Amino acid sequence: MEPCTNMHDVKLKPRMLRTLITQRLPDEDQPSRLPTKLSHVISVVRTHKLLSEYFPQSTENKAIERWKSAVDDWVDRLQKLVSSDMPDQCWTGICLLGLTCRECNVDRFLASYSVWFDKLYSRIQQPTESQFVKVASCNSISDLLIRLGRLPNMKKDGSTLAGKLIQPVLKLLNEDSSEVVWEGAVHLLCTNLTFFPASIHRYYDSAEAAIASKLLSGKFCVNMMKKLAYCLALLPNSKGDEDNWCLLMQKILLYINVRLNDVFQGLEEETKGGEAVRELVRPGKETPPPLGGHTLLEEATDKATKRSELLQMSSISMLMLCCCKMLTTLYPVKVTIPIHSLLALVERVIMIDGSVLRAALPFMTSQQQESVCLELPDLHLYSLELLKAAIEVMHSQLLPHAAYVVRLVKTYFKRCSSPKLRIELYSVTKSLLIFMGVGMGLCLAQDIVENSFVDLKPVGDGSRCTSSSLNMKSASSVPMQSNHRKRKLGSTTIAFDEQHEKTGLEVKAPEIHPSQISVKIAALEVLEVLLSVVLFFQLYTARIPSYKDANWLPSLIFIPRMSAAFLSVFNRNEECSGNLSVNSLWHHVVTTLTKGGGLRFEAWRPDVDLLLYNLAADSCKDGWAYEENSTFLSNEPIVTSADYQLAALRALLTSLLSPSRARPLYLAQGFELFRKGKLEAGTKVSGFCMHALLALEAIIHPRALPLEQPPSINCNSTDKVNRRFPENVYSSGQKHSNPSTSGIQVSEGGDPYSYDDDLYVKWVGNSSPSEAPINSPTKNMDSVKPSEMLTVAGSSGSNIPDRSRHEQADMGMRDNDVEIVMQFQEPTYSKGATDPVITNDLDGRDMEIERAVADGASDYKDHETASGANLLADNRDGFADGGVNALASSYTEKGKAAVFDVDDDSSMDSLPDIVDVDPDSDGEESS
Amino acid sequence: MEKMDLVIASSSITEAGIGCWDLDSGAEQLRYKSSASTQHGLTCVGQRFIASAQLREPSATSGSVLYWSWSKPQAAVKSFPSEPIKPFVSNSVGTYVVGGGQSGDIYLWEVESGRLIKKWHAHYRAVTCLVFSKDDSLLISGSEDGCVRVWSLIMVCNDYESQRASHLYEYSLTEHTLRVTDIVIGHGGYNAIIISASEDRTCKVWSLSHGKLLRNIVFPSVIDAIVLDPGENVFYAGSRDGNIYIAALNAESSSSSSYGKHILSSLYDHSKAVTCLAYSIEGNLLLSGSEDGMVRIWDPRTLNIVRMFKHGKGPVNNILVVRRPNHLTLGAFSNSHASSRRQCSLLPPPLEKYVNMDEDANKTTVVRLATACNIPPDAPYYSSHIMDEHIKQVEQQGSSAANEMEVERLKLENRKTMHMVEQWKKMYDKVHEFCVNELLNGDEVGSTN
Structure with missing residues (x-):
């Protein structure tokens, strides 16, 4: 037995695999029960990558061989199992072969996929086979095709294999009687359509008929129906052209509308259905063949009368889902979307609320109404899904229809009350805001604010209420408009503050239904988007007349209803001061809404801010929700109070960050909340609070950052620029060092460099006012940091570069060369920093220095000191680049010669020109 | 990272055409022929093709807008709107184009179908410049009468509301006394700023949210072009005296500048008037076009010229900096890949002359659905789940x-x-x-x- 280092040792893998083969796989000779631990085998194989045959570089040949032979054995055994007569053994073999397709080495896969395919393929063709074997074969083949489809250059082979499959699969769909088998077949069909769409090209019509017949029968479980819908939506991929997509879309819409005519009989105007159908089939154009072919339609209509409403409704919902999928899945070409029909369909469905038309009353049985109403919410839900899909796929192209959509959303906001639907509606609104931007915010802001206020109304009408700790002060600070309420409120304010403490402690949380939390979260999310995308309330005031007569009419009617509701809540709880602050808030909303000048929308922002702060504070006051990881208990994601906290905090952050005229009112409180939240390490809330604190940092320390890159990057990039455009830099340098454009030079030296990080300057500037307006020295100091001179120079370090320049200037003028050069290079340089050779005469400085450099340059040339030239390049670069002066010093540290090759050239080249001009003017000025 | 910026410049004389350079290497790409563009009349529609409104004889009754596909020097699609179009821009994704007419009308076309969605009377005199807001939902127009107006496109397209409203625009900013020459808009939805330049020698900074004048800057000469520094610290104003002035926005400005209040400094190299400006964010470079036919590229940090492109004899009147489309690799202009050529030669139909009164036409929209390019379809092995x-x-x-x-x-x-x-x-x-x-x-x- 070879020793193995640890569980990751390659040598161990073949042994593990062999153990699995001998102990866990059923023996083909001996009839036995199914292996009980099959899923365990699968997980072990995947965890240890037992089939991967992936070897680290240094693996010995023996180990490689051993593993290979182990996998060979594994595959052999599986193939034997697959050919076994015993259904259970066969099933095991098939499942594990599917696993092998996914997990095995590429080379092995390429070598043997066709053999495996044949094995599996033979299994789905035999009609007598057990159902489980068929399904397992479908799934394993699907895995094989997916693996094949992902490998480059295997498209052709894959298509051939996939092509062979279609007929048997369709046969399974049409002839088999078990739902389980259908599911497997549909799954395989979907894989085919995704990876090898062309394989279905020839069988398009029969595939459509097969899927549609299943879908329209409507008698399967929801999951199966969804799969069918998805499959149908993928079907046009097989031809990949515009016509088929559009035709299918038209067929589906037509079918839905015709069916709806039956379902909505007596619930809507008779003409509506006709209109919808007429729009889909334009006069003079051919009616498309019915969905799934003619025979199917006849069958369906025959059965329709017999079938229950429920089945019809579910197939309608599923066809809507299919439309959504068609809109949102990938498609290779441009398509024409019948957007108007889609929107009209959505409108048609969501405008049905189950009330019976007066005219139809005598003909309608109560049973009929009940059955429709039972299924109506689902239908609404899918219509909203469809609307959302349409919005998302159209993006900006929705523009001509935007008004229609806005009208739909606004109307539906008033009609919809079920939590599920409201959540969906909020999500539609969110998509609208995101995709249509500010302009959409203009249209929807009012409705969103109104509705989210209603939904975010603190729960619990009784005195015990989670929201009782709403900050009374902030609530009362909102100016109250209604006078008699104001009096009452004023009198209770003080009393409440005391009581508030008590109630705040004693609160017993009322039962909140999870769905209500979800609605709140949805409402918060929309408010968040509104705050971050838009908030254009002022614009309303700009067009009051138009909004008065057109847009405002319905909402004005709506307002009294809302205010009545609020007032009733208010009155009921008047005596319970615990709820007073909450109610006063709502009351205030109502007053802002109803008062004559209610069109002043600027008043909304404080309300929204206050609401969001209160919600956040309230959600967190009882501590931080424990994020239960109870997902293993159910497949559905559970909305917890932690999610609600998170949503509330997110919205609060947005409200704090969203630009407003003054400092956010609740900034300090917000900080407090986030700081507390941050301490809950490991939770999502804590992560978010970190982010929030970071974001708020910018509000506390506002900085107008210039676009300049930080100095270190700056010098690199300049360097790069120089490399890239040497001739240009050179020429421009020439021009700009021409003294005749001295004005520009000054600005060149001073201004652009002052764009650097201004924060530091502001602080430093306060301490030494003389330096304040000029940014470059301090900046230099900042960037010079690494060098040792700073440590010596301390606060006067900021002047070092100046001094050095100055000194150099002196040097240049005095024709003093080598010694001083040496002095520059020596580490004793730092000693010089304390020298009081400092000038603050900054205006003249740059010019002076530039000239000085020129002079110095000529001197160095004469002396031909290598180090001098380098240093010159150094300094020259510093000047030409001003802000990058730091560069010079840092390079001085490093040791320079090589670094400055490029600049050396350019500076040397550009120098003669300067020398030609300079000496005269220089002499004059310095004298 | 590969540098992707292309510089596109047009001229007002036909011989010069539209030049296209690689900003990084300086190599000239294809030159698109026979274009005499109007001021602000050059646009790149969603990276897909180049479009330009053409200067017309004063007597011409119809306008002219040309499209060039990337790979061909000849104009591929010609449209003739009902009047001469001067400014012509597309929104950022390239789904709509707007043109401003001689009569003060603004035209809104859908690119994909060429449909004229809306035409409305925006100004009393000719429209001189048009700008989309960053989120494409607002349009800002400037006119010869000195008026700057802000339009919400949703409102403009909303027939029901627009008939009832007393006016269509969101704001009408009327402080300028002479022709508006250029407009730019900054980042941010609500807090964005608009800067307008006019022949009255001023540039005015407006708040979009309040529609109020924030700052008025008087320049020594008429400003014909403005461009914002990407950090909105300063803006650059190209003037007729050949200077490019740097004016302060966020930057601290001393009152004692030699040029006037809020003007920090200037870039000077041109012998002739500066006609247009652009900014390359990628290279952090400022581009200016001049009447002498040169495109100069400045490093705004050093205020030096780093490169010059010679466009032609005639004045340069538009410069665009655009991202190189993915299918155009370096040197691929002349011999582009067959498939990509097919892709880019598929230009949309010409723009319609009149608003289509046929109701039916407005009920469908051609949309490009998401397409998978070279990325393999993203289907996980979901069968594993099913199998489990x-x-x-x-x-x-x-x-x-x-x-x-x-x-x-x-x-x-x-x-x-x-x-x-x-x-x-x-x-x-x-x-x-x-x-x-x-x-x-x-x-x-x-x-x-």
Whole structure:
């Protein structure tokens, strides 16, 4: 037995695999029960990558061989199992072969996929086979095709294999009687359509008929129906052209509308259905063949009368889902979307609320109404899904229809009350805001604010209420408009503050239904988007007349209803001061809404801010929700109070960050909340609070950052620029060092460099006012940091570069060369920093220095000191680049010669020109 | 990272055409021919193709808009709107184009279908410049009458509302006294700023949210072009005296500048007037076009020129910096890949002249659905999930709980039946016994009788 280092040792893998083969796989000779631990085998194989045959570089040949032979054995055994007569053994073999397709080495896969395919393929063709074997074969083949489809250059082979499959699969769909088998077949069909769409090209019509017949029968479980819908939506991929997509879309819409005519009989105007159908089939154009072919339609209509409403409704919902999928899945070409029909369909469905038309009353049985109403919410839900899909796929192209959509959303906001639907509606609104931007915010802001206020109304009408700790002060600070309420409120304010403490402690949380939390979260999310995308309330005031007569009419009617509701809540709880602050808030909303000048929308922002702060504070006051990881208990994601906290905090952050005229009112409180939240390490809330604190940092320390890159990057990039455009830099340098454009030079030296990080300057500037307006020295100091001179120079370090320049200037003028050069290079340089050779005469400085450099340059040339030239390049670069002066010093540290090759050239080249001009003017000025 | 920026410049004279350079290497790409673009009349529609409004004879009754596909120098699609179009821009994704007419009308076309969605009277005199807001939902227009207006496109397209409103625009900013020459808009939805330049020698900074004037900057000369520094710290204003002035937005400005209040400094190299400006964010470079036909590229940090492109003799009047489309690799302009050529040669139909009154036409929209390019379809091995579930099912049925329960039930039933059998047996025995007894007794009775 070879020793193995640890569980990751390659040598161990073949042994593990062999153990699995001998102990866990059923023996083909001996009839036995199914292996009980099959899923365990699968997980072990995947965890240890037992089939991967992936070897680290240094693996010995023996180990490689051993593993290979182990996998060979594994595959052999599986193939034997697959050919076994015993259904259970066969099933095991098939499942594990599917696993092998996914997990095995590429080379092995390429070598043997066709053999495996044949094995599996033979299994789905035999009609007598057990159902489980068929399904397992479908799934394993699907895995094989997916693996094949992902490998480059295997498209052709894959298509051939996939092509062979279609007929048997369709046969399974049409002839088999078990739902389980259908599911497997549909799954395989979907894989085919995704990876090898062309394989279905020839069988398009029969595939459509097969899927549609299943879908329209409507008698399967929801999951199966969804799969069918998805499959149908993928079907046009097989031809990949515009016509088929559009035709299918038209067929589906037509079918839905015709069916709806039956379902909505007596619930809507008779003409509506006709209109919808007429729009889909334009006069003079051919009616498309019915969905799934003619025979199917006849069958369906025959059965329709017999079938229950429920089945019809579910197939309608599923066809809507299919439309959504068609809109949102990938498609290779441009398509024409019948957007108007889609929107009209959505409108048609969501405008049905189950009330019976007066005219139809005598003909309608109560049973009929009940059955429709039972299924109506689902239908609404899918219509909203469809609307959302349409919005998302159209993006900006929705523009001509935007008004229609806005009208739909606004109307539906008033009609919809079920939590599920409201959540969906909020999500539609969110998509609208995101995709249509500010302009959409203009249209929807009012409705969103109104509705989210209603939904975010603190729960619990009784005195015990989670929201009782709403900050009374902030609530009362909102100016109250209604006078008699104001009096009452004023009198209770003080009393409440005391009581508030008590109630705040004693609160017993009322039962909140999870769905209500979800609605709140949805409402918060929309408010968040509104705050971050838009908030254009002022614009309303700009067009009051138009909004008065057109847009405002319905909402004005709506307002009294809302205010009545609020007032009733208010009155009921008047005596319970615990709820007073909450109610006063709502009351205030109502007053802002109803008062004559209610069109002043600027008043909304404080309300929204206050609401969001209160919600956040309230959600967190009882501590931080424990994020239960109870997902293993159910497949559905559970909305917890932690999610609600998170949503509330997110919205609060947005409200704090969203630009407003003054400092956010609740900034300090917000900080407090986030700081507390941050301490809950490991939770999502804590992560978010970190982010929030970071974001708020910018509000506390506002900085107008210039676009300049930080100095270190700056010098690199300049360097790069120089490399890239040497001739240009050179020429421009020439021009700009021409003294005749001295004005520009000054600005060149001073201004652009002052764009650097201004924060530091502001602080430093306060301490030494003389330096304040000029940014470059301090900046230099900042960037010079690494060098040792700073440590010596301390606060006067900021002047070092100046001094050095100055000194150099002196040097240049005095024709003093080598010694001083040496002095520059020596580490004793730092000693010089304390020298009081400092000038603050900054205006003249740059010019002076530039000239000085020129002079110095000529001197160095004469002396031909290598180090001098380098240093010159150094300094020259510093000047030409001003802000990058730091560069010079840092390079001085490093040791320079090589670094400055490029600049050396350019500076040397550009120098003669300067020398030609300079000496005269220089002499004059310095004298 | 590969540098992707292309520079596109147009000229007002036909011979020069539209030049296209690689900003990084400086290599000239294809030159698109026979274009005499209007000021602000050059746009790149969603990276897909180049479009430009053409200068027309004063007597011309119709306008002209040309499309060039990336790979061909000749204009591929020609449209003739009902009047000469001057400014012509597309939104960022390239689904709509807008043009401003000589009469003050603004035209909104859908690119994919060429449909004229809306035409509205925006200004009393000719429209001079048009800009989309960053989220494409607002349009800002400037006019010869000095007026700057902000439009919400949703409102404009909303027939019902727009008929009732007293005016269509969101704001009408009327502080300029002469022709508006250029407009730019900054980042941010609500807090964005608009900067407008005018022949009255001023640039005005407006708040989009309030529609108010924030800052008025008087320049030494007329400003024809403005461009924002990406950090909105300063903006650059190209003037007719050849200077590019740097004016402060966020940046601190000293009152004692030699140029005037808020003007920090200037870039000077041009002998002739600056006509257009652009900014390359990728390279952090400022581009300026001049009447002398040169495109100069400045490094805004050093205020130096780093490169120059010669466009032609005529004045350059538009510069665009665009990302190189994915299918155009370096040097691929002339011999582009066959498939990509097919892709980019598929230009949309020409723009319609009139608003289509046919209701039906407005009810469908051509949309490009998401397409998978080279990325393999993203289908996970979801069968594994199905298989796991399946295994669970099979295991349950084949062995464990389900079977056990079944066995238990069967056992119970078996026991019951056995019990029943026992009872039947007993009863049978009893009956048998009874009968036998009866017979025997009868015999006995009979015999006794």
